Amino acid sequence: MRVGLFIPCYIDQFYPRVGIATLRLLEHFCPGQVEFPTSQICCGQPMANSGCVSDARPAAERFVATFRPYDYIVAPSGSCVSMVRHHYHGLVADEAALAEVQAKTFELCEFLTDVLQIEPPAGRFPHRVGMHQSCHGLRDLRLGKSSELNVAPFNKVERLLSKLDGIEYTQPDRADECCGFGGSFAVYEEAVSCMMGRDRISDHQRAGAEVLTAGDMSCLMHLDGLIRRERRPLRVLHVAEVLVEGMGIGGA
Amino acid sequence: MKTFDHPTAAAEFVADDAHAHWHDQALWFIRAKRDKASQTLPEWEVLRERAAAIKQHTISHLGDYLEEFERNATRLGAVVHWARDAAEHNAIVHGLLRERGVRRMVKSKSMLTEECGLNPYLEQQGIEVTDTDLGEWIVQLRREHPSHIVLPAIHIKKEEVGELFHRELGTDEGATDPTYLTEAARHRLREKFLQAEAGLTGVNFGIAETGGFVVCTNEGNSDLGTSLPKLHIASMGIEKLVPRLDDLGVFLRLLARSATGQPITAYSTHYHGPRPGCELHIVLVDNGRTKLLASDDFRNSLRCIRCGACLNTCPVYRRSGGHSYAASVAGPIGSIVNPSRDAAKYHTLPFACTLCGSCGDVCPVKIDLPNQLLTWRQRIAELGLLEPSKRRLMGVAGKLLSSPRLYAFAGSAGRTVLRWAPRWLLYNRFNPWGRQRELPTPPDESFRQWHARRGRGGKS
Ligand code: SF4
Numbered sequence: 001m002r003v004g005l006f007i008p009c010y011i012d013q014f015y016p017r018v019g020i021a022t023l024r025l026l027e028h029f030c031p032g033q034v035e036f037p038t039s040q041i042c043c044g045q046p047m048a049n050s051g052c053v054s055d056a057r058p059a060a061e062r063f064v065a066t067f068r069p070y071d072y073i074v075a076p077s078g079s080c081v082s083m084v085r086h087h088y089h090g091l092v093a094d095e096a097a098l099a100e101v102q103a104k105t106f107e108l109c110e111f112l113t114d115v116l117q118i119e120p121p122a123g124r125f126p127h128r129v130g131m132h133q134s135c136h137g138l139r140d141l142r143l144g145k146s147s148e149l150n151v152a153p154f155n156k157v158e159r160l161l162s163k164l165d166g167i168e169y170t171q172p173d174r175a176d177e178c179c180g181f182g183g184s185f186a187v188y189e190e191a192v193s194c195m196m197g198r199d200r201i202s203d204h205q206r207a208g209a210e211v212l213t214a215g216d217m218s219c220l221m222h223l224d225g226l227i228r229r230e231r232r233p234l235r236v237l238h239v240a241e242v243l244v245e246g247m248g249i250g251g252a
Numbered sequence: 253m254k255t256f257d258h259p260t261a262a263a264e265f266v267a268d269d270a271h272a273h274w275h276d277q278a279l280w281f282i283r284a285k286r287d288k289a290s291q292t293l294p295e296w297e298v299l300r301e302r303a304a305a306i307k308q309h310t311i312s313h314l315g316d317y318l319e320e321f322e323r324n325a326t327r328l329g330a331v332v333h334w335a336r337d338a339a340e341h342n343a344i345v346h347g348l349l350r351e352r353g354v355r356r357m358v359k360s361k362s363m364l365t366e367e368c369g370l371n372p373y374l375e376q377q378g379i380e381v382t383d384t385d386l387g388e389w390i391v392q393l394r395r396e397h398p399s400h401i402v403l404p405a406i407h408i409k410k411e412e413v414g415e416l417f418h419r420e421l422g423t424d425e426g427a428t429d430p431t432y433l434t435e436a437a438r439h440r441l442r443e444k445f446l447q448a449e450a451g452l453t454g455v456n457f458g459i460a461e462t463g464g465f466v467v468c469t470n471e472g473n474s475d476l477g478t479s480l481p482k483l484h485i486a487s488m489g490i491e492k493l494v495p496r497l498d499d500l501g502v503f504l505r506l507l508a509r510s511a512t513g514q515p516i517t518a519y520s521t522h523y524h525g526p527r528p529g530c531e532l533h534i535v536l537v538d539n540g541r542t543k544l545l546a547s548d549d550f551r552n553s554l555r556c557i558r559c560g561a562c563l564n565t566c567p568v569y570r571r572s573g574g575h576s577y578a579a580s581v582a583g584p585i586g587s588i589v590n591p592s593r594d595a596a597k598y599h600t601l602p603f604a605c606t607l608c609g610s611c612g613d614v615c616p617v618k619i620d621l622p623n624q625l626l627t628w629r630q631r632i633a634e635l636g637l638l639e640p641s642k643r644r645l646m647g648v649a650g651k652l653l654s655s656p657r658l659y660a661f662a663g664s665a666g667r668t669v670l671r672w673a674p675r676w677l678l679y680n681r682f683n684p685w686g687r688q689r690e691l692p693t694p695p696d697e698s699f700r701q702w703h704a705r706r707g708r709g710g711k712s
Contacts (some may be wrong), residue, residue: 002608007699007700011699012663012698012699012700013666013680013694013698014662014692014693014694014695015668015692015695015699016665016697016698016699016702017695019699019702019703020699020702023703024458036700036703038656038700038703038704039656041653041654041655041656042653042654042659045652046646046649046653047646047649047653048626049607049626049629050603050629050633050642050646051602051628051630051631051633051634051638052633052638052643052646052647052650053630053634054632055646055647055649055650055651055652056650058650058654059650059653059654061355062654066512087592087626101519107270107600113616121407135606135607135608135609135610136609137606138609139608139609139610139612139613140609146609146610146611146613147287147566148610148614149297149327150290150293150294150297150460157381174280177567177608178567178606178608178610179611180606182605182606182608183606184604184642184645185605185606185687186478187684187686188259188603188639188642188686188687189257189259189262189568189603190256190259190263190685190687190688191262191263191264191266191267192259192262192266192447192568192571192572192604193606194267194687194688195269195272195571196567196568196571196606197689199273199276202280204689211290216503221692222689224690224692225685225689225690225691225692226688226689226690228689228690229688229689229690233318233601
């Protein structure tokens with residue numbers, strides 16, 4: 001099995017530690033099978049979400065060409081995976097290649113849970129953790145039950161972390177409200193975006209969280225920006241980082 | 253026409269932080285009630301499925317069902333009129349009133365007349381129109397528009413209503429007790445009901461099979477408004493149809509639960525033809541709906557039953573207020589239907605959204621709202637209506653994010669600048685990210701640099 005690791009552009013540039021944690025996890029569960037193809041860059045989401053289809057096309061073409069040879073493509077980002085899986089139609093000329101790539105592209109937690117079907121790993125993470133449900137992971141990829149739907153509850157991300165000793169989930173009042181990032185929304189609708197972010201943080205703080213975690217670093221980038229500006233006592237960590245820290249596979 | 257700009261209007265709303273939070277909480281309270289109410293029905297998701305299917309079927313045979321409805325309504329003694337647009341609708345209503353010498357009309361439950369601008373039009377013709385839904389009447393007294401399709405005065409606090417009623421109705425100064433204020437309103441509205449020579453209502457559901465229709469209210473005002481005067485005009489969007497009487501149960505169960513968390517609205521009044529000695533006129537209004545019908549991308553937005561659940565759940569709507577959408581239908585569904593009427597005016601609405609998807613999951617008729625919002629963004633870009641700054645930015649981003657050399661260069665240059673630049677250079681009014689937020693702390697090397705180093709035998 002060959003697993004192609006996709007590290008979204010903003011993680012590559014700003015949060016290499018999340019990329020490293022993801023790689024360590026994948027190498028732990030699929031030793032010797034993980035590759036990071038260097039011709040990758042970006043899934044094209046920033047352009048596509050702004051309506052600029054033609055500007056998104058080259059990025060999408062590059063993604064498909066880069067990752068087609070792999071058996072699985074894994075990324076630590078629900079929104080990028082959702083982009084590839086749900087919004088590439090019309091962006092990529094070779095439809096057969098596209099369908100193939102779409103079918104084997106997975107978000108990290110989804111890959112561990114559904115493809116590798118690992119049991120939640122043992123370890124230790126003695127902290128009060130607030131889970132930020134990133135919207136694309138939740139409602140596009142269905143990594144968990146959204147609060148609007150009337151179906152049996154499940155949560156793949158929480159389950160993955162559930163065997164870490166000492167971890168305690170805190171429960172915000174609004175289980176899965178959006179953090180307000182939304183890509184260029186964060187810039188063009190700055191007022192609403194920041195209000196949403198602060199509300200999210202306050203909700204998690206009221207619930208007693210020390211660590212805020214999510215499967216999408218983009219939400220956390222926005223929340224962390226607000227947290228640091230206001231010097232709130234909250235640490236943000238990507239789920240991959242929590243797992244790696246908990247399992248003690250961080251390496252040197 | 254003036255171009256409306258959601259971000260600016262939203263920023264104004266958000267600037268009053270206490271009020272914006274109060275607004276957010278009030279709507280969240282309703283969303284929470286909706287969750288509870290929907291959870292009382294184990295078959296909730298099945299109902300949604302069913303409702304979506306019925307509506308989809310109806311709109312794909314809309315012409316047939318409209319004719320069937322017209323036939324049956326006429327058979328029951330109603331007069332059916334067809335209006336291509338808002339102007340025709342208003343002219344038909346005015347004609348009916350003029351021919352009968354009506355000077356005063358009461359109205360209830362009609363966002364469609366709001367969409368058509370009926371009130372100002374009739375007032376210009378010297379006809380007094382009174383909105384009898386308490387919330388709608390409040391906004392009418394304030395010379396404003398509803399800010400929500402189900403809760404028209406949700407943006408107004410009871411203190412403000414107290415002041416308004418003190419001014420307009422002579423209630424005690426400083427009175428804020430809802431019961432007292434409602435009582436005062438009831439008295440004044442009673443007079444209006446008694447004086448009215450015509451009553452206009454909206455339509456929640458038209459039934460093709462019978463030619464009847466249903467109006468749902470919580471205040472019983474439509475019943476009063478249609479029982480006293482001899483003339484009843486019903487304004488109905490052509491998408492309001494369901495095929496059979498049997499279908500109605502599905503929608504009545506979904507509507508109130510989705511809208512307010514009630515099991516059912518207090519009054520679901522059925523109208524089948526005029527009362528003896530009275531007249532019933534039904535105006536079927538297109539006003540852009542056939543344009544949606546013709547569009548593969550946006551057709552299924554015609555399933556909408558105007559429950560308002562997508563507004564209540566929308567984190568942007570809750571914090572920016574309905575008026576920031578500058579249209580009779582606000583929120584997610586408004587951001588889809590308004591641009592089809594005037595893309596230039598409403599070009600910022602599909603972007604007033606983080607694509608969180610909550611609207612799609614809450615919608616009782618399963619409209620794929622987030623998807624359509626995304627599609628609208630593409631249409632707006634194609635129409636050349638994107639802000640030039642965004643257009644340029646995405647052009648640059650597109651180039652940068654598809655060329656490895658450019659990307660690597662810009663990445664390290666960017667991180668270097670971020671690391672060394674003085675704060676004033678990074679945090680100024682040209683950087684909307686940095687007004688309220690810190691930028692990410694740039695690491696020394698990117699992931700790919702780390703990875704390359706590691707590959708060359710570097711320690712990781
Ligand atoms: S789009 Fe759906 S949720 Fe929104 S008002 Fe219409 S029916 Fe209700």
